[in-house]
Amino acid sequence: MARPRIGQERREEILAAFEACVARKGFAGTTLTDVAQEAGQPRSLVRYFIGNRADMVNALIDRLLLRGEEQFRQWPGHGTPEDMHRFVLDRIFADQTTNIVIMELWHLALRDDALRARLAAIYKQVILEVAAMMADENDPHPEAQDRAFSAVALAFGTAFFRYLGIAPASPDRIRAISRQLLDQHSLSAQELET
Amino acid sequence: MARPRIGQERREEILAAFEACVARKGFAGTTLTDVAQEAGQPRSLVRYFIGNRADMVNALIDRLLLRGEEQFRQWPGHGTPEDMHRFVLDRIFADQTTNIVIMELWHLALRDDALRARLAAIYKQVILEVAAMMADENDPHPEAQDRAFSAVALAFGTAFFRYLGIAPASPDRIRAISRQLLDQHSLSAQELET
DNA sequence: GCGAATCTTGTCAATGATGACAATTTACGT
DNA sequence: ACGTAAATTGTCATCATTGACAAGATTCGC
Numbered sequence: 194m195a196r197p198r199i200g201q202e203r204r205e206e207i208l209a210a211f212e213a214c215v216a217r218k219g220f221a222g223t224t225l226t227d228v229a230q231e232a233g234q235p236r237s238l239v240r241y242f243i244g245n246r247a248d249m250v251n252a253l254i255d256r257l258l259l260r261g262e263e264q265f266r267q268w269p270g271h272g273t274p275e276d277m278h279r280f281v282l283d284r285i286f287a288d289q290t291t292n293i294v295i296m297e298l299w300h301l302a303l304r305d306d307a308l309r310a311r312l313a314a315i316y317k318q319v320i321l322e323v324a325a326m327m328a329d330e331n332d333p334h335p336e337a338q339d340r341a342f343s344a345v346a347l348a349f350g351t352a353f354f355r356y357l358g359i360a361p362a363s364p365d366r367i368r369a370i371s372r373q374l375l376d377q378h379s380l381s382a383q384e385l386e387t
Numbered sequence: 388m389a390r391p392r393i394g395q396e397r398r399e400e401i402l403a404a405f406e407a408c409v410a411r412k413g414f415a416g417t418t419l420t421d422v423a424q425e426a427g428q429p430r431s432l433v434r435y436f437i438g439n440r441a442d443m444v445n446a447l448i449d450r451l452l453l454r455g456e457e458q459f460r461q462w463p464g465h466g467t468p469e470d471m472h473r474f475v476l477d478r479i480f481a482d483q484t485t486n487i488v489i490m491e492l493w494h495l496a497l498r499d500d501a502l503r504a505r506l507a508a509i510y511k512q513v514i515l516e517v518a519a520m521m522a523d524e525n526d527p528h529p530e531a532q533d534r535a536f537s538a539v540a541l542a543f544g545t546a547f548f549r550y551l552g553i554a555p556a557s558p559d560r561i562r563a564i565s566r567q568l569l570d571q572h573s574l575s576a577q578e579l580e581t
Numbered sequence: 582g583c584g585a586a587t588c589t590t591g592t593c594a595a596t597g598a599t600g601a602c603a604a605t606t607t608a609c610g611t
Numbered sequence: 612a613c614g615t616a617a618a619t620t621g622t623c624a625t626c627a628t629t630g631a632c633a634a635g636a637t638t639c640g641c
Contacts (some may be wrong), residue, residue, distance in 0.1 A: 389584080389585045389586035389587060390585085390586055390587040390588065391586095391587080392586090392587070392588095393587090393588080394587090394588090397588095428589095429589075429590065429591085431589075431590065431591075431592095432588080432589065432590090435587095435588075435589080436588095
């Protein structure tokens with residue numbers, strides 16, 4: 194061997210810079226020159242370490258998805274409905290910068306089947322985890338999954354609306370509603386009428 | 388005067404073509420040449436009738452927002468919770484092609500304050516209308532607005548998830564949940580405990 | 582037919598982003 | 612110190628997209 198390889202670290206720097214650019218200008222809006230500038234390197238180095246633009250985009254997508262999948266591996270596993278809804282609302286949909294990047298991912302996923310499938314798998318897993326927690330709490334119940342779906346969809350919609358500057362008059366009330374969705378017994382009666 | 392002006396009709400054709408392109412390739416992904424091809428006109432005509440690219444984008448945004456605002460002017464005004472939730476779920480978040488264009492609008496809104504404000508106004512109005520319907524149904528209630536918020540956010544999240552291919556096991560159960568959100572009395576008890 | 586406003590065609594230069602690559606420098610093992 | 616693999620610099624041609632415009636054709640009122 195000769196000179197030691199520092200490629201992996203450089204790649205990380207570059208991807209971090211790329212992510213910052215994406216948060217600021219979006220995928221379509223950031224050029225290799227933008228990334229290079231953000232990373233404090235000449236453009237040719239970015240090309241050298243990360244390949245062409247498509248490679249760079251794919252690398253960042255991988256990084257983001259791996260991070261997302263990792264996040265759910267630290268899932269509490271079980272807990273009170275309080276814990277669950279706090280986890281969903283506060284931890285997953287909290288950081289605004291992250292949310293912007295996530296929306297960028299969604300936008301890409303509109304026209305990328307593989308990415309869409311991978312995003313779907315993550316959200317499905319979240320829903321399943323929430324449903325499993327509910328089942329842990331009480332008896333297993335076939336409708337748990339649909340109520341988990343509702344709770345996550347509500348959190349998702351709330352996060353999007355928050356970004357528009359639309360917030361509920363009382364966030365606590367949304368929490369109460371979310372908690373209620375995660376509580377097995379409060380719906381059963383009404384549901385059976387349908 | 389001399390030759391009659393046909394600019395307005397041409398503009399409509401061009402914007403329709405642009406909208407089709409946006410649904411297929413997104414705002415950032417469609418070029419003037421794409422629009423011209425879709426409209427069956429040379430690119431120079433597109434430029435002549437609609438101006439530069441920014442003009443074209445703004446014109447389409449206006450068209451889309453006006454259409455959205457118009458849609459809520461046909462709002463039933465009042466009705467049973469059934470009517471409400473059917474309106475929200477089936478009519479607003481139904482058509483997939485429209486949804487894609489809406490997601491494109493959202494994506495633009497990430498970095499366009501004016502557009503974001505205008506989108507926010509539309510969704511706020513939807514929430515207010517739903518809340519007003521609920522107040523019509525029974526007594527006015529301060530929490531109606533927050534439950535309307537929840538119902539719309541849930542519908543929004545459901546629409547997004549549907550696009551990912553994530554659907555609840557039983558759509559009817561989501562409808563039941565949505566109905567419950569729109570029902571004044573089912574939450575009050577739990578809420579006061581908090 | 583004629584003038585005038587409008588439409589239509591076609592071409593051009595400027596811009597900006599990308600991919601490619603040659604030439605040079607660095608840092609390590611021996 | 613020397614060879615070698617890796618890193619670094621800088622430049623170039625290519626391509627797509629946009630904006631601009633000159634020249635011509637159309638359609639109306641008169």
